[in-house]
Amino acid sequence: MMFQEIWDPWLIGPFLWFAGIAGMGSVAYSLLRLFKIEEKLKELSLVIFASVVLGLVFVIADLSRPANMPAAILSSLAQGIFIAKLTESWMTLGITLLFLLLILSFLLTLRHAAVPALAKLTDAKWYLVLLALIGFLVTVYSGFLISSAPGIPFWNTALIPVLWVLSASICAIAVLKILVHSEHVSRFLTRAGLGLDIGELLALVALLNVPLYAGPEAARASAAALLVGPLAPAFWLGVVLVGVLAPMALGFLLMRKEDRKLGVAAASLYLVGALLLRVLVIQAGIFEPLHL
Amino acid sequence: MRLAHLWDQSKCIGCGACVAACNAANYESTDAPNPTWGGLRTNILRITFDLEAKPYLLLVQCQHCENAPCVSVCPTGASYVDGDGLVKIKPELCIGCKYCMTACPYGMRWLEPETGLPRKCMSEECLDRLKAGLQPVCVTVCPASARAFGDLDDPGSEVSKRLRGGRVIRLLANKGTRPKYFVVVGR
Numbered sequence A: 001m002m003f004q005e006i007w008d009p010w011l012i013g014p015f016l017w018f019a020g021i022a023g024m025g026s027v028a029y030s031l032l033r034l035f036k037i038e039e040k041l042k043e044l045s046l047v048i049f050a051s052v053v054l055g056l057v058f059v060i061a062d063l064s065r066p067a068n069m070p071a072a073i074l075s076s077l078a079q080g081i082f083i084a085k086l087t088e089s090w091m092t093l094g095i096t097l098l099f100l101l102l103i104l105s106f107l108l109t110l111r112h113a114a115v116p117a118l119a120k121l122t123d124a125k126w127y128l129v130l131l132a133l134i135g136f137l138v139t140v141y142s143g144f145l146i147s148s149a150p151g152i153p154f155w156n157t158a159l160i161p162v163l164w165v166l167s168a169s170i171c172a173i174a175v176l177k178i179l180v181h182s183e184h185v186s187r188f189l190t191r192a193g194l195g196l197d198i199g200e201l202l203a204l205v206a207l208l209n210v211p212l213y214a215g216p217e218a219a220r221a222s223a224a225a226l227l228v229g230p231l232a233p234a235f236w237l238g239v240v241l242v243g244v245l246a247p248m249a250l251g252f253l254l255m256r257k258e259d260r261k262l263g264v265a266a267a268s269l270y271l272v273g274a275l276l277l278r279v280l281v282i283q284a285g286i287f288e289p290l291h292l
Numbered sequence B: 001m002r003l004a005h006l007w008d009q010s011k012c013i014g015c016g017a018c019v020a021a022c023n024a025a026n027y028e029s030t031d032a033p034n035p036t037w038g039g040l041r042t043n044i045l046r047i048t049f050d051l052e053a054k055p056y057l058l059l060v061q062c063q064h065c066e067n068a069p070c071v072s073v074c075p076t077g078a079s080y081v082d083g084d085g086l087v088k089i090k091p092e093l094c095i096g097c098k099y100c101m102t103a104c105p106y107g108m109r110w111l112e113p114e115t116g117l118p119r120k121c122m123s124e125e126c127l128d129r130l131k132a133g134l135q136p137v138c139v140t141v142c143p144a145s146a147r148a149f150g151d152l153d154d155p156g157s158e159v160s161k162r163l164r165g166g167r168v169i170r171l172l173a174n175k176g177t178r179p180k181y182f183v184v185v186g187r
């Protein structure tokens, strides 16, 4: 068994994680503002902007020709290829979406940190709707990007985009949980997080169970590597225990009585697990063996 | 025009001349390692099956798929299907995202560390040979005539003739890539 070594799991994994936090964080920001919950919006805007930037840093770090990137994209744009590719390549769409989110989140941060006059623009309903839409699309795209690489059968499942949205939504809730102090909001976050956590557990079981029974050879090998193979310790400990079961157990405790320390602990555990999930899914990729 | 490669497994003697010739012609006979595939820098991957009952060899290279995933995923159009039906790369448009490499179901692209470019059959030297009216180097050097190259749309081409006379397999045909690398396994 040979894992794919084309995309570095510790570069693309964190990229996907940051993209999810930035993406669903933007959705959360818009919702909070639209529902007039004003607590910690400045901090959230900083987290979103920093996540887009860090996501870009990680994904660019994995490029084998980073220096050629600006010229290549400009040239592709000038020849009209880039625009045509928007309907065909998730990567083209992703580059565009990340660029848009970078601008939108930069203006957001600027509004909170230095130029309050920008509020006129960034608090407008259309701006918030656009922010939420682009944020959601960034999260979704980062799932389709992986599942649309036909060389790695384990990734070729509709579950990955769904799992990514669920997991990134919980990441955004976790970030808010760490930021927000109001008990009323915290209680809502606990409930929402718990519901999504259960959904994620189901998606995770399906992601691994289906290829074990019905997958191509390579997808089966990937699932087996995660469940009982060399990646199993990291998967069971990091993803299942730390990332899903422990926060879920803490979530049930918090349902009884909100506790800030426990809430922060559950959120931090969740964030670590979500990062590991992405790293391991990338790491577990295996090419289909060729034979006659 | 739909240029295609054919490899006749039933004729191949496993001498590796095509592999060495590809390395010599396209990569200046370098003995620098191929970090993606291991072994030599060449566009032909040699897979040996140590099956007890029937050991066999498979030589694989870019299939010049008619429905090439490497082309559709490429964000900038660096990977493209040319008018002659061959899948080619424009280095000036490549950002090195390696999406084409994870998209190729055959794993037929390898990364050249110095340039960061994904490499595959056919490289510059062989493409220049085509322009000069010559055959790709692997076809020329094969001592067993196990290789052929030509236009599928031309019934008189060597590839078309051999396709009519042999039992032919296309690798991972179920992937929907419509590969144009034909493996003859018998008559």
Ligand code: SF4
Pocket: B061, B062, B063, B064, B065, B068, B069, B070, B071, B087, B103, B104, B105, B106, B107, B108, B109, B120, B177
């Ligand atoms: S074999 Fe791979 S690299 Fe070659 S055309 Fe098909 S998908 Fe692209």
Ligand code: SF4
Pocket: B070, B073, B074, B075, B076, B077, B078, B079, B089, B093, B094, B095, B096, B097, B098, B099, B100, B101, B118
């Ligand atoms: S590595 Fe280059 S050729 Fe391959 S998909 Fe990315 S930009 Fe296109």
